[in-house]
Amino acid sequence: MDDRIASLNYESKHSLLRSNPVLTTFDELLWAIIGLLLTINGVFIEVAVPVPSTWPIDWNQIDLYSLGATLQIGAVLLVGCLGGKNAGALSQIAYLVLGLSGVQVFSQGGGLGYVQEPTFGYLLGFLPGAWVCGYLAFRSKKSRIEILLLSCLCGLLTIHLFGIVYLTGLSLLQLSSLSWGASIWQFSILPFPGQLIVMCASALIAFLLRRILFY
Numbered sequence: 001m002d003d004r005i006a007s008l009n010y011e012s013k014h015s016l017l018r019s020n021p022v023l024t025t026f027d028e029l030l031w032a033i034i035g036l037l038l039t040i041n042g043v044f045i046e047v048a049v050p051v052p053s054t055w056p057i058d059w060n061q062i063d064l065y066s067l068g069a070t071l072q073i074g075a076v077l078l079v080g081c082l083g084g085k086n087a088g089a090l091s092q093i094a095y096l097v098l099g100l101s102g103v104q105v106f107s108q109g110g111g112l113g114y115v116q117e118p119t120f121g122y123l124l125g126f127l128p129g130a131w132v133c134g135y136l137a138f139r140s141k142k143s144r145i146e147i148l149l150l151s152c153l154c155g156l157l158t159i160h161l162f163g164i165v166y167l168t169g170l171s172l173l174q175l176s177s178l179s180w181g182a183s184i185w186q187f188s189i190l191p192f193p194g195q196l197i198v199m200c201a202s203a204l205i206a207f208l209l210r211r212i213l214f215y
Contacts, residue, residue: 032081121166
């Protein structure tokens with residue numbers, strides 16, 4: 001009987017340890033602030049890769065090839081991987097509130113009128129996308145690159161899902177100047193390959209930082 005009680009106490013103690021969050025409330029708040037700043041600034045930074053035009057490489061003749069994506073998507077996914085679901089969601093709630101209140105933090109400005117922009121659905125998707133990414137990223141006890149990649153991919157797909165649903169609504173209400181198919185092509189299909197590259201970079205950075213920070 002004593003051995004059984006001791007075993008139960010041991011399992012109870014370790015289950016409590018496993019249920020404790022990796023990050024404190026202060027940590028989550030700090031990552032939320034960092035995520036907000038990264039999201040605001042990321043919209044203005046377009047991702048491009050250098051492509052040499054001659055061989056041997058002449059560093060004075062390097063062309064930049066745009067990937068058709070900004071660092072904003074990477075910022076949303078990165079804060080989810082590093083700060084978890086709460087920090088990810090909180091950073092994007094703050095971002096949306098700032099933008100809709102009139103602060104010029106969206107790519108085309110800000111204000112309540114922005115809800116008629118075709119890209120607003122993707123901005124709304126930042127919130128559940130960051131939450132999904134953060135939730136999955138902390139499901140495992142140890143940070144693993146494949147888990148972080150999967151988390152980022154699910155977050156990115158969530159963003160596009162919300163964006164496509166929003167575009168469908170605008171098309172049905174005849175509030176979009178583009179057809180439904182043209183909108184999907186321009187805002188989802190064309191930028192998706194570049195966003196996948198940004199997503200992989202975000203997962204790798206998150207993996208390295210979590211190893212450095214020991215969580």
